[in-house]
Amino acid sequence: MDHFNLIVFLGLLLLGYVAGRIAESRHYRSIRQREAELGDVLVFASRFPPDFRVRPQTLVGGSVVVGEDYFKSIVAALQKLVGGRLKSYETLLDRARREAVLRMKEEARQKGASMVVNVKFQTFSIPGRNPNSLRAVEVLAYGTALGPAMPRG
Amino acid sequence: MSLPPEYANPPLPEGINVTRTHPLADFARLLGGVAVVVVAVVGVSAVAAARLARFVPFSAEAAAVQRFERVFPEAGGGPVEPWLRDLTARIAAASRLPSGMTVTVHYVQEPTVNAFATLGGHVVMYAGLLEKLESENAVAMVLAHEVAHVKLRHPASTLGRGLVLGLALTLVSTATGSDMVGNVLGPAGLLTVLSFSRRQEREADEAAAGALATLYGHTGGAPDLFRAIEVQRTGGSPPAFLSTHPLDAERIAAVESLARARGWPTTGATRPVPPDVRAAVRRATERAAPGVVD
Numbered sequence: 452m453d454h455f456n457l458i459v460f461l462g463l464l465l466l467g468y469v470a471g472r473i474a475e476s477r478h479y480r481s482i483r484q485r486e487a488e489l490g491d492v493l494v495f496a497s498r499f500p501p502d503f504r505v506r507p508q509t510l511v512g513g514s515v516v517v518g519e520d521y522f523k524s525i526v527a528a529l530q531k532l533v534g535g536r537l538k539s540y541e542t543l544l545d546r547a548r549r550e551a552v553l554r555m556k557e558e559a560r561q562k563g564a565s566m567v568v569n570v571k572f573q574t575f576s577i578p579g580r581n582p583n584s585l586r587a588v589e590v591l592a593y594g595t596a597l598g599p600a601m602p603r604g
Numbered sequence: 605m606s607l608p609p610e611y612a613n614p615p616l617p618e619g620i621n622v623t624r625t626h627p628l629a630d631f632a633r634l635l636g637g638v639a640v641v642v643v644a645v646v647g648v649s650a651v652a653a654a655r656l657a658r659f660v661p662f663s664a665e666a667a668a669v670q671r672f673e674r675v676f677p678e679a680g681g682g683p684v685e686p687w688l689r690d691l692t693a694r695i696a697a698a699s700r701l702p703s704g705m706t707v708t709v710h711y712v713q714e715p716t717v718n719a720f721a722t723l724g725g726h727v728v729m730y731a732g733l734l735e736k737l738e739s740e741n742a743v744a745m746v747l748a749h750e751v752a753h754v755k756l757r758h759p760a761s762t763l764g765r766g767l768v769l770g771l772a773l774t775l776v777s778t779a780t781g782s783d784m785v786g787n788v789l790g791p792a793g794l795l796t797v798l799s800f801s802r803r804q805e806r807e808a809d810e811a812a813a814g815a816l817a818t819l820y821g822h823t824g825g826a827p828d829l830f831r832a833i834e835v836q837r838t839g840g841s842p843p844a845f846l847s848t849h850p851l852d853a854e855r856i857a858a859v860e861s862l863a864r865a866r867g868w869p870t871t872g873a874t875r876p877v878p879p880d881v882r883a884a885v886r887r888a889t890e891r892a893a894p895g896v897v898d
Contacts, residue, residue, distance in 0.1 A: 472627075522627070526631050531779070541623055566611075
């Protein structure tokens with residue numbers, strides 16, 4: 452029985468590691484490519500537009516739900532015993548933030564906007580306070596998309 | 605349309621939000637460090653618990669297990685159990701049990717080749733093992749071995765160690781929030797249990813040889829027991845480290861060297877098992893399907 456558990460554990464660990472690595476490197480490739488493509492949609496944390504000409508404004512947002520793989524969860528469980536950086540989650544959240552911004556930029560471009568100001572992030576833990584549930588986090592990026600300036604009348 | 609210079613999105617360097625370590629290196633470092641600490645803490649507590657359990661009065665141990673006594677089989681009549689009781693009483697006297705310590709022997713009519721001692725001074729002897737033993741001396745070696753476990757408080761020590769290990773596993777599982785971590789650390793803890801247990805077996809063998817020498821004036825018959833068990837084991841012996849009992853050849857050699865050191869004769873006249881007992885044992889093993897080993 453002990454050996455069965457050990458084999459299941461090692462199997463899940465290997466699956467988590469291999470699948471997680473493949474998914475992560477694919478995702479980073481896609482992120483870098485789309486960041487280049489959407490480079491002309493500018494994003495700013497500032498609440499103020501670059502000038503005060505009249506522009507159409509609209510709320511845009513991009514949301515990502517990211518979950519851990521088994522390997523990352525085990526590394527994090529061990530890290531939790533000794534404290535320190537949860538390194539296994541850093542790439543996960545880095546990807547989630549960048550993906551959320553990309554989805555927000557896509558929405559902005561669809562709406563004809565060339566920049567998003569007042570960009571903010573929000574996160575929400577999917578299982579809430581239930582520690583036994585699925586561990587995943589939502590990262591939401593949202594901001595005010597600004598369309599082209601209206602001609603002065 | 606040109607924007608003010610502060611309204612620009614320069615390309616950001618890659619990897620500024622992640623630590624550059626290989627995930628496997630990170631995992632290995634953490635697992636190694638945590639395993640060393642957990643094994644050290646649990647090992648020290650388990651040894652301490654095993655040592656301290658001996659100081660629990662035997663009467664308290666016996667009282668605690670009293671309500672489980674129904675799990676032992678009733679004597680089904682016949683000559684075997686009275687004979688075992690009588691032999692055990694003589695062995696208990698020869699083993700110089702501390703006052704207040706009692707040993708109760710139970711005879712199980714099953715073909716399993718085994719005998720064991722457990723909490724409260726209960727010793728269980730299976731028909732399967734009795735059937736393999738032709739001399740009273742060999743049976744006495746088995747009983748003396750189990751009586752020695754009781755005398756040395758091994759069942760209590762093992763329970764103390766088991767409780768600590770169980771508690772530690774629960775704590776580690778809870779702390780990490782993962783049953784699987786406990787499941788992996790479990791077998792690692794098991795190896796230490798087995799190696800302690802081998803020391804206990806060796807101690808019991810030594811005490812049993814002493815009791816045998818007191819009772820019969822020699823340790824003849826003891827090797828018969830080990831040979832009987834050895835013949836029974838099929839498919840080769842497991843490596844010594846993974847086995848609860850030291851290997852049979854090692855045990856024969858250990859008993860013989862102890863006998864030489866103490867000046868006990870290693871051979872002498874052995875008494876046969878009474879014919880009515882042997883016949884009853886043979887009937888019991890033939891009735892049940894032959895099988896389970898160890």
